[in-house]
Amino acid sequence: MILKFFASLRKEAILMLRDIAGLAILFIMPMALILIMTLLQDNTFKALEENKIDIILVNNDAGELGQAIEKGLDEADFFDITDSISDKQVTAKQAYSLVANGKYQMAIVIPADATSCIRNNVTKQIASQIPDLAEYIPIDSTVKSEKLDIQILFDPITKSSFKTSIQSALMQFTSKIESQLAFKIYGKIFKEHLEIDVKEPENFGSLITFSEKYATNEDSRIIPNSVQHNVPAWTLFAMFFIVIPLAGNIIKERESGSVLRLKTMPGSYSAVLLGKISIYFFIGLIQAALMISIGVFVLPLFGLPSLVLGSNFIALFAIVAAAALAAVGFGVLIGTIATTHEQASIFGAVSTVILAALGGIWVPTFIMPEIMRKISVMSPMNWALNGFYDIFLRDSDIYGIAPYIGLLILFFGISVAITYLYNKYNRSIS
Amino acid sequence: MTTQPYISVKELCKIYPNSDTFAVKDLSLDIEKGEIFGLLGPNGAGKTTTISMLCSLLSPTSGKIIIDKHDMAVEVNKIRKIVGVVPQDITLYPKLTARENLRFFGNMYGLKGKELREKIDFYLEEFGLINKRDKRVETFSGGMKRRINLLAGTLHNPDILFLDEPTVGIDVQSRLVIIDFLRKLNSENTTIVYTSHHMEEAQGLCTKIGIIDKGNIIATGSPQQLISSHTDCESLEDIFIKHTGRQLRD
Numbered sequence: 001m002i003l004k005f006f007a008s009l010r011k012e013a014i015l016m017l018r019d020i021a022g023l024a025i026l027f028i029m030p031m032a033l034i035l036i037m038t039l040l041q042d043n044t045f046k047a048l049e050e051n052k053i054d055i056i057l058v059n060n061d062a063g064e065l066g067q068a069i070e071k072g073l074d075e076a077d078f079f080d081i082t083d084s085i086s087d088k089q090v091t092a093k094q095a096y097s098l099v100a101n102g103k104y105q106m107a108i109v110i111p112a113d114a115t116s117c118i119r120n121n122v123t124k125q126i127a128s129q130i131p132d133l134a135e136y137i138p139i140d141s142t143v144k145s146e147k148l149d150i151q152i153l154f155d156p157i158t159k160s161s162f163k164t165s166i167q168s169a170l171m172q173f174t175s176k177i178e179s180q181l182a183f184k185i186y187g188k189i190f191k192e193h194l195e196i197d198v199k200e201p202e203n204f205g206s207l208i209t210f211s212e213k214y215a216t217n218e219d220s221r222i223i224p225n226s227v228q229h230n231v232p233a234w235t236l237f238a239m240f241f242i243v244i245p246l247a248g249n250i251i252k253e254r255e256s257g258s259v260l261r262l263k264t265m266p267g268s269y270s271a272v273l274l275g276k277i278s279i280y281f282f283i284g285l286i287q288a289a290l291m292i293s294i295g296v297f298v299l300p301l302f303g304l305p306s307l308v309l310g311s312n313f314i315a316l317f318a319i320v321a322a323a324a325l326a327a328v329g330f331g332v333l334i335g336t337i338a339t340t341h342e343q344a345s346i347f348g349a350v351s352t353v354i355l356a357a358l359g360g361i362w363v364p365t366f367i368m369p370e371i372m373r374k375i376s377v378m379s380p381m382n383w384a385l386n387g388f389y390d391i392f393l394r395d396s397d398i399y400g401i402a403p404y405i406g407l408l409i410l411f412f413g414i415s416v417a418i419t420y421l422y423n424k425y426n427r428s429i430s
Numbered sequence: 431m432t433t434q435p436y437i438s439v440k441e442l443c444k445i446y447p448n449s450d451t452f453a454v455k456d457l458s459l460d461i462e463k464g465e466i467f468g469l470l471g472p473n474g475a476g477k478t479t480t481i482s483m484l485c486s487l488l489s490p491t492s493g494k495i496i497i498d499k500h501d502m503a504v505e506v507n508k509i510r511k512i513v514g515v516v517p518q519d520i521t522l523y524p525k526l527t528a529r530e531n532l533r534f535f536g537n538m539y540g541l542k543g544k545e546l547r548e549k550i551d552f553y554l555e556e557f558g559l560i561n562k563r564d565k566r567v568e569t570f571s572g573g574m575k576r577r578i579n580l581l582a583g584t585l586h587n588p589d590i591l592f593l594d595e596p597t598v599g600i601d602v603q604s605r606l607v608i609i610d611f612l613r614k615l616n617s618e619n620t621t622i623v624y625t626s627h628h629m630e631e632a633q634g635l636c637t638k639i640g641i642i643d644k645g646n647i648i649a650t651g652s653p654q655q656l657i658s659s660h661t662d663c664e665s666l667e668d669i670f671i672k673h674t675g676r677q678l679r680d
Binding site for chain 2: 003004006007008010011014015018019256257258260261262263264265266267272
């Protein structure tokens with residue numbers, strides 16, 4: 001049995017190494033796919049995650065409010081701000097035109113007397129709160145505007161989430177300035193009328209902090225991106241594409257009559273099949289190692305983020321091994337049931353593409369319609385992809401991905417069991 | 431007390447799935463140890479079906495096959511250990527070299543190491559293929575492939591060798607090498623059962639002939655016995671034509 005197994009293993013390895021076209025399909029095609037698809041989908045993924053909003057800022061105010069808004073928008077790291085074109089300050093009219101032409105999604109126009117206006121409004125509010133001192137609180141009568149009006153110009157196609165983001169940010173900056181002004185005015189009143197020194201608070205406006213943390217087991221800060229999706233996705237596609245050469249190999253062996261000779265030999269044919277399964281399983285592992293290496297080392301050379309693997313390499317190996325087993329089991333099943341090479345090639349390719357599409361390889365399941373998301377759980381590629389996501393994005397350990405590994409091994413077991421029963425049935429009727 | 435023949439076939443029948451006719455019907459024959467038994471018949475007579483059942487590739491619909499006192503239905507693995515099979519088609523891996531093919535099939539029969547390597551080189555030398563041992567089989571001529579095909583089934587020195595038309599479609603030189611090799615094997619006490627269309631070859635090689643038509647043996651005996659019992663026939667071919675007719679059997 002062991003001798004047969006190793007003989008089969010050796011034979012398959014030699015045949016595989018001599019099949020240059022087959023090797024190209026198994027290794028070069030998925031490498032190209034990973035590179036092309038990751039580059040193609042990079043912007044789409046960024047839009048889904050953390051794409052910055054291009055805005056024009058027309059700051060006509062030389063005071064604190066204008067500066068605070070400018071600084072705040074800049075520090076928010078959420079906006080790409082343009083305030084001049086060809087070294088010339090953008091005017092409100094130009095900003096309107098640029099947004100109207102769709103060149104920018106939005107523009108913010110801060111009026112010239114914005115700081116004076118807000119200061120006057122705050123002063124008026126304080127004066128109304130302390131009527132006894134109202135006559136001592138100076139109100140700037142030169143300020144024309146009664147109410148501060150910061151204009152936000154939107155392109156009609158701007159997403160409502162973007163509008164909300166910018167409005168919230170502006171609200172935050174103006175509130176901070178309002179509070180600061182109120183403190184200053186109260187300080188002045190306290191000093192002039194109560195002879196008490198009031199110091200301006202340090203770290204104004206930072207009494208409450210918001211800490212962001214990913215709900216993972218470890219303190220990981222991995223953000224899903226096109227690399228994190230495409231590398232495991234196309235790795236799995238390549239691993240399942242092994243169905244075609246494997247099924248073809250089984251059919252070729254059957255058509256050439258070698259199987260007939262093998263079946264007249266003592267012992268079980270299973271050892272020969274096991275050798276075949278082992279070599280293709282090993283190829284699956286090599287494919288995964290190569291594709292993941294591309295994600296880590298090659299994609300950054302194209303300006304893409306490097307693939308972050310998480311910290312559980314045992315879990316990573318386990319999901320790769322389980323996916324390779326599932327793919328090989330499927331290949332053996334198709335190779336056994338298909339009667340011709342053409343049948344196996346067409347069915348193998350089509351079924352792999354369908355399983356990939358359903359499994360979220362082409363389009364990630366999280367942007368699929370609800371009905372497709374429900375259907376996607378039937379694809380073994382979806383189980384494996386979810387396992388990869390859990391390891392890369394949630395830093396799951398082997399226990400966390402055990403359900404996916406279990407499903408993939410079950411898929412392999414069922415495929416091999418059907419193969420065995422089919423062969424047994426065929427022998428009984430032949 | 432009667433001695434059991436080395437190969438005993440009793441009332442063997444075979445109907446293929448989705449067919450309502452017998453490919454082999456009530457076929458019985460006995461082959462003694464050390465014989466070269468030639469199964470001759472026109473196309474579709476049932477030669478390949480019979481030999482496929484004898485080498486355990488096909489299950490009979492009914493009937494019994496006993497080989498070296500082992501019932502095929504019960505002890506098929508014991509039979510497989512003493513049997514070598516040379517199918518009609520070239521059942522080799524075209525992308526492997528001659529030596530790699532023989533090594534693989536040798537391993538499948540449990541041969542390994544130095545013993546196997548020496549055996550392979552010895553036979554390749556015998557068959558005039560030693561210089562081609564590291565060439566891929568896909569580059570070989572028909573005759574060379576036939577010789578390797580034969581070697582792959584005989585490396586383990588089987589007690590019984592089943593051959594299905596081993597000399598079909600090859601040049602005279604290759605055929606002579608194969609025939610000489612079969613004679614040599616037989617002289618070393620290997621029982622040989624083979625099918626052929628080649629009457630002259632069978633007449634010269636076989637110790638016993640069975641003419642099969644429509645799934646049944648219609649004449650059997652040594653070539654000499656057959657010829658002497660058919661006074662109107664001068665050769666095995668005449669007997670064959672007499673029994674199977676001149677009509678085409680495509």
